Amino acid sequence: MEMSGQEKALVLFSGGQDSATCLAWALERYRGVETIGFDYRQRHRVELDCRTKVLRCIREQMPTWSERLGEDHVIDLSILSHISDTALTREVEIAMGENGLPTSFVPGRNLVFLTFAGIVAYRRSCKHLVAGMCETDYSGYPDCRDATLKALQTAMNLGMDSEFVLHTPLMWIDKAETWMLAERLGGREFVDLITEETHTCYLGDREKRNPWGYGCGACPACQLRLKGWKTYSEQHRRDA
Numbered sequence: 001m002e003m004s005g006q007e008k009a010l011v012l013f014s015g016g017q018d019s020a021t022c023l024a025w026a027l028e029r030y031r032g033v034e035t036i037g038f039d040y041r042q043r044h045r046v047e048l049d050c051r052t053k054v055l056r057c058i059r060e061q062m063p064t065w066s067e068r069l070g071e072d073h074v075i076d077l078s079i080l081s082h083i084s085d086t087a088l089t090r091e092v093e094i095a096m097g098e099n100g101l102p103t104s105f106v107p108g109r110n111l112v113f114l115t116f117a118g119i120v121a122y123r124r125s126c127k128h129l130v131a132g133m134c135e136t137d138y139s140g141y142p143d144c145r146d147a148t149l150k151a152l153q154t155a156m157n158l159g160m161d162s163e164f165v166l167h168t169p170l171m172w173i174d175k176a177e178t179w180m181l182a183e184r185l186g187g188r189e190f191v192d193l194i195t196e197e198t199h200t201c202y203l204g205d206r207e208k209r210n211p212w213g214y215g216c217g218a219c220p221a222c223q224l225r226l227k228g229w230k231t232y233s234e235q236h237r238r239d240a
């Protein structure tokens with residue numbers, strides 16, 4: 001893959017499958033890659049533990065990427081849990097809300113995350129922002145839409161007088177293709193790392209180990225990950 005000179009990237013890294021794949025995408029492309037995560041008092045802090053673990057594994061086991069992997073920034077956004085009432089921050093059941101959006105929706109979350117990422121990127125001289133939003137099999141979250149993110153890129157560049165480029169490598173691919181992308185970027189070793197150490201389950205289940213990783217297997221996030229894994233592994237068996 002082509003290297004973009006000495007330019008640096010900041011990756012929004014939550015500890016999930018999607019953002020781990022985005023991190024690999026950036027590590028293959030840029031010489032300097034930093035990561036940012038947000039502590040918004042999510043109901044299950046397991047994600048935050050997973051992100052530390054994934055970063056440690058990359059540093060210890062993947063020498064080429066390890067050289068490029070720079071500082072990790074964790075930003076305290078606990079204020080989000082005070083001002084929004086959702087299934088990701090409280091013991092509310094994950095279901096479809098009256099507005100047609102799941103109760104796991106935190107209004108404006110990605111706008112807040114990206115804006116804070118922009119502030120850190122500005123200070124750290126990172127031109128590229130990389131994030132895992134996806135329109136293909138999302139739950140209708142309006143802040144994952146490509147148009148939202150393009151508008152935000154424009155607003156940030158105007159408002160910070162900067163030239164950020166916001167990359168969303170997963171925008172138009174589905175979960176099976178995300179697994180395939182991970183394999184293309186980091187081989188089976190990286191797929192194994194994602195399976196073992198990333199976290200997707202909305203219920204925070206780290207007890208049940210499935211072929212595709214830990215999780216309850218029933219919540220919408222697990223269902224998506226499972227469906228993608230099935231297609232990916234069937235494809236893989238055909239190619240093998």
Ligand code: ZN
Nearest residue numbers: 201216219222
């Ligand atoms: Zn689950």
